[in-house]
Amino acid sequence: MELLGVLAVVLVVSVDRTALGISHPKPSCRYPPSQWCRSLEIAIECKVQKQCMELNAIKPNETVPPVSITLYYETLCPDCRIFISEQLFPTWLMLKDIMSVTLVPYGNAQEVQSPTSSFICQHGEPECKGNMIQACILHLTTNSLAFQIIYCMESSADVLSAAQPCLHLYAPSVSWSSVNSCVSGDLGFRLMHGNAVMTRALNPPHTHVPWVTFNGEYTEENEEKAMSSLFHLVCELYQASCCCNPPLSFEFFNSSQTSCLILFLFRE
Numbered sequence: 001m002e003l004l005g006v007l008a009v010v011l012v013v014s015v016d017r018t019a020l021g022i023s024h025p026k027p028s029c030r031y032p033p034s035q036w037c038r039s040l041e042i043a044i045e046c047k048v049q050k051q052c053m054e055l056n057a058i059k060p061n062e063t064v065p066p067v068s069i070t071l072y073y074e075t076l077c078p079d080c081r082i083f084i085s086e087q088l089f090p091t092w093l094m095l096k097d098i099m100s101v102t103l104v105p106y107g108n109a110q111e112v113q114s115p116t117s118s119f120i121c122q123h124g125e126p127e128c129k130g131n132m133i134q135a136c137i138l139h140l141t142t143n144s145l146a147f148q149i150i151y152c153m154e155s156s157a158d159v160l161s162a163a164q165p166c167l168h169l170y171a172p173s174v175s176w177s178s179v180n181s182c183v184s185g186d187l188g189f190r191l192m193h194g195n196a197v198m199t200r201a202l203n204p205p206h207t208h209v210p211w212v213t214f215n216g217e218y219t220e221e222n223e224e225k226a227m228s229s230l231f232h233l234v235c236e237l238y239q240a241s242c243c244c245n246p247p248l249s250f251e252f253f254n255s256s257q258t259s260c261l262i263l264f265l266f267r268e
Helices: 040-045 049-055 078-095 125-140 143-154 159-170 176-184 186-200 220-237 255-265
Strands: 067-073 099-105 211-214
Touching (some): 067 078, 078 099, 125 186, 211 220
C-alpha cells in the first residue's frame, strides 16, 4: 500500500462525539489529504505523523480474501454516525486492501402502505429522506466514492444539508439532479425496498443499530470489539499471518531511531 495513495488520513484523528450534530470537522492544515504523508514537514503540520507511520505497517496478502463488513444503519442515528466517523471510515482508509464494506441504509425503518409515504423511520421523515439519498448515492457512484460521500454527510452538523456539497466534493461528475431524480422516482423506492429485504433477512434479526456483520455473521463479541477498535478486529479476522504489524508509535523509539525511521518513511 503506497502512503501517497491513501486518502484523508486526517480522518483517523478521532472525531469528538459531541461534535457530531454541531459542526463539520475542519481541515487541520492547509494541505489536501492526498499530500499529508508526502513529507515529514507536512505530516507534522497536519498532526498525522503517527498515522502516516502506521500506514506503512499494513501488508496485505493478495491470496487471502478480504474481511467482509456489512453495516446496517440509519442516517440520523447518533450511534451510527459515531461508528461511521470514528471506527468504520478511518479503519477502511487504513485497511481497504484487506477489508470490504457494504452499507445498508435502512435500520429500524418499516415499509408501509400509505398514500403519502412508503416508509416510516425511527427519526422521522428527514431520516427516510436521508436513507434514500444515501441509497441513491450508493447506486449512482462507485462504492469507494459513495463511502467518502456518506462519511462526509454523517460527520456533518446537518446530514441532509451536507448531501449536495459532499457529493460535489467527492463525485463532481455526478449531478445532484440525478440524485434528486432517484430519490423522487421509482428507483429510490426500489433501492429502499431492497435494503428493507436485506435487513429483514438478517439471522439473527437485528435488535438495534448500528448492526454490523463480519463475513456474513453477527456476534455480540465482534460487535463489542468493533465499537472499541475495529482496526484490531479486522486484523484479527483477516485469515493471513503478518497482515497487520503492530502500529508504530513515536514514543516507542528514541530520538535518533525515530529520525532514521522518519527519513525512511517520507523518502521521495
